Amino acid sequence: MISQSGSGTGSASGSGSISSSQNENLSSLWDYVTKLEKRGTVGGIWNFQCNICGETRSGSYTKIKTHLLQISGERVAICKKVTKSQKLEMVRLVEEWENKKKQGAIREVTLPCQSQAGVEIDSSSKKRKSSLSPLPRSFDMNAKAQLDEEITRMFYTGGLPFNLVRNPYYHRTFTFSATHNIPGYVPPGYNKLRTTFLQQEKNNVEKLLQPIKVT
Known part of the structure; x- marks a missing residue:
């Protein structure tokens, strides 16, 4: 995981911050927000604060991705303070994470069948x-x-x-x-x-x- 600094992409702090060890099973985009409160007992829905624009919102990782990467047409308010360099870095992180997930994806294993x-x-x-x-x-x-x-x-x-x-x-x-x-x-x-x-x-x-x- 990357180490972020500066006012734009400062790493999350406080009780809602995410350390590198905690983030091993999560996308790096979680580093750009601060988790405030979990919504419900199951699922990945959180109240979170964007570390770039400072706005507080609620949603899953998909909503965070839409907000940070400024993906239009998803009925999610986009982050208006993301710089071009920050967006390029986040796109790179998302691509790396997707490739890592594909490499570690569950492979189908042929198991013995009782029907034989x-x-x-x-x-x-x-x-x-x-x-x-x-x-x-x-x-x-x-x-x-x-x-x-x-x-x-x-x-x-x-x-x-x-x-x-x-x-x-x-x-x-x-x-x-x-x-x-x-x-x-x-x-x-x-x-x-x-x-x-x-x-x-x-x-x-x-x-x-x-x-x-x-x-």
Whole structure:
């Protein structure tokens, strides 16, 4: 992490400051603000003060990034006192951090699948022979077992709460995918979930609430 000095980018001080050791798992842009108070018990929402313009705001790292890098069109007030050299330095830090995250990203590991337990390989012919009876084969038990394992690994590796399985949309998702053939389908990515689809769902809720608002 860089050591900042001067009135423009002075390092955060006080109880809300961030040391280099604390910042190992955070982007360097946190060094340009002073954390004042955490909002809620979970998540990364803070009341923070910009060390450059001195204004106090609330939000996550994304809002801090938008404020400091003067990204327009995000409904976030930009910092009007950031100099060109400071902005270039912050852009460099963000790029370095993104590259570091990519290098340290979780890699998919091929783990043994219990669904292969019923498959044997003939060493002489190298052909797969199924030891399963015709009835389990007719219901494709191997595929179901593997799907169960993929779902559970998604929960374990992503830290998802187990009570998510009680959400009706959780069941509807897999029921829909199991009953519809959609070749080449790719699930929504990170950016679409937090932008396009979030706004779309917000509009849906607004339409449902409109009759209530009218009355």
